[in-house]
Amino acid sequence: YPFSICIHTKYRYQSRHDHMVCKCLSLSISYAATIGGLTTIIGTSTSLIFLEHFNNHYPNAEVVNFGTWFLFSFPISLIMLVLTWFWMHWLFLGCNFKETCSVSKKKKTKREEMSEKRIQEEYKKLGNVSYPEMVTGFLFILMTLLWFTREPGFVPGWSSFFEKKGYRTDATVSVFLGFLLFLIPAKKPCFGKREKDINALDPIITWKDFQKTMPWEIVVLVGGGYALAAGCKTSGLSTWIGRQMLSLSSLPYWAVTLLACILVSLVTEFVSNPATITIFLPILCSMSETLLINPLYTLIPVTMCISFAVMLPVGNPPNAIVFSYGHCQIKDMVKAGLGVNLIGLAVVMVAINTWGIRLFQLNTFPEWAAVSNITSQI
Numbered sequence: 001y002p003f004s005i006c007i008h009t010k011y012r013y014q015s016r017h018d019h020m021v022c023k024c025l026s027l028s029i030s031y032a033a034t035i036g037g038l039t040t041i042i043g044t045s046t047s048l049i050f051l052e053h054f055n056n057h058y059p060n061a062e063v064v065n066f067g068t069w070f071l072f073s074f075p076i077s078l079i080m081l082v083l084t085w086f087w088m089h090w091l092f093l094g095c096n097f098k099e100t101c102s103v104s105k106k107k108k109t110k111r112e113e114m115s116e117k118r119i120q121e122e123y124k125k126l127g128n129v130s131y132p133e134m135v136t137g138f139l140f141i142l143m144t145l146l147w148f149t150r151e152p153g154f155v156p157g158w159s160s161f162f163e164k165k166g167y168r169t170d171a172t173v174s175v176f177l178g179f180l181l182f183l184i185p186a187k188k189p190c191f192g193k194r195e196k197d198i199n200a201l202d203p204i205i206t207w208k209d210f211q212k213t214m215p216w217e218i219v220v221l222v223g224g225g226y227a228l229a230a231g232c233k234t235s236g237l238s239t240w241i242g243r244q245m246l247s248l249s250s251l252p253y254w255a256v257t258l259l260a261c262i263l264v265s266l267v268t269e270f271v272s273n274p275a276t277i278t279i280f281l282p283i284l285c286s287m288s289e290t291l292l293i294n295p296l297y298t299l300i301p302v303t304m305c306i307s308f309a310v311m312l313p314v315g316n317p318p319n320a321i322v323f324s325y326g327h328c329q330i331k332d333m334v335k336a337g338l339g340v341n342l343i344g345l346a347v348v349m350v351a352i353n354t355w356g357i358r359l360f361q362l363n364t365f366p367e368w369a370a371v372s373n374i375t376s377q378i
Contacts, residue, residue: 017093022327024092027336030318031084031310035344038304039077041069041170046273050303053281054295055169060368063296063360066147066170072359076304076351080344087339131188132204139177146173181205224278232282239286249291254353256291257298260284261305261345268309273316277306288369295369297362301348308344311337 037043041051047069054064108116147170151157159168181204231237248256260280268276284302288295309315311334313323319337322328357363 019327020092023332024088026322026325026327027333028085028088030322031088031336031340032081033318034307034310034316035077035080035084038073038080038307039070040073041066042174044273044307046277046303046306049274049277050281050299054299057282057285058295058368061366062151063366064300065151067151068359070148072300072351072356073304075355076347079347080340083343083347084340087343088336091336091339132186135184135204136181139180143173143177146177182207182210243290246290248287253291253293253297254349256287256293257301257352258345258349260287260298261301261348264302265305265308265341265345268306269311269315273306273309277303280306292365294360294362294365296360297352297356300356300360301352304348305345308341310340 038047041047041064051064054061146158149157150159150168150170150173162168184204185201186204187202248259251259264276264280267280280302281299284298285295287293288298307316310319312330313320313333315337319333323330323333352362
């Protein structure tokens with residue numbers, strides 16, 4: 001049995017270095033997908049659930065939007081990418097950073113030439129950019145610009161043209177532009193010519209396509225989370241839990257946030273990210289209100305730390321996909337993921353205590369949280 005494993009390993013990898021490179025690249029892709037998702041409020045289901053719950057629980061708070069979240073999380077993503085690269089390189093490839101970063105031209109091996117040729121062939125198979133791809137790309141860029149210009153902060157945004165709050169959210173933009181994909185034809189229209197093809201007016205997205213690709217389980221889970229949060233608030237459970245947290249009042253605010261981040265980081269390794277944040281959001285809101293801490297000071301770091309479920313294959317979908325390829329074992333994912341977890345926790349704590357305080361005004365207990373606290377007690 002051990003002999004068969006050695007033969008199998010020798011067949012798949014020319015050397016131990018090649019095996020380490022496969023592990024490093026596979027896990028790096030998974031971690032890059034997770035870190036990149038932190039940059040925007042729509043990047044992960046965790047941040048979407050946080051935003052919806054925050055807006056429902058604190059309707060008078062107009063603090064978190066696409067722009068403010070991007071300004072806060074973009075530096076975090078950049079710092080984490082650099083530190084994670086160093087960590088992964090040291091763990092799997094050693095400390096020879098000079099050789100890796102060398103820009104000197106070396107003669108390519110036969111395997112490298114074959115790999116480059118294969119990549120070029122696959123790229124040619126993609127063909128030219130199609131009409132639906134151009135339309136989708138244009139709408140995506142337009143959606144991003146509308147998100148950034150809704151409430152820029154330093155100048156009035158387009159949301160100032162609407163008096164009612166419900167007509168000027170980030171969801172308004174995404175739903176409207178998404179609806180256009182059901183109307184725009186998938187084939188480029190030829191004006192002045194009568195089209196004989198019956199399917200020429202088919203839209204880019206049909207309702208059947210939408211039903212197949214829509215993650216309905218996330219919708220049901222999020223809806224159940226709102227019901228759970230409402231039940232905790234109505235029954236008084238969240239208030240009771242918040243009062244039990246009074247013993248933490250002797251700790252500094254950063255220590256309370258750090259303990260909450262460590263707790264959710266452990267739980268989310270075994271429980272799905274949406275379920276974890278759905279359970280903890282009502283509890284953390286009540287705790288923050290009881291201790292008179294700005295709720296965003298705990299909610300934002302916890303939301304980000306929940307996304308760092310990278311130690312086990314069950315933590316998130318990218319991990320499961322990487323594990324299914326067979327290059328990495330559980331122990332490889334645990335060792336690499338533990339380092340990424342610690343890096344993420346440290347970077348997020350530094351961020352929330354530096355530029356996060358100024359961006360979200362975290363050094364004061366806001367009026368919108370005080371109003372919500374009085375309402376829940378009544």
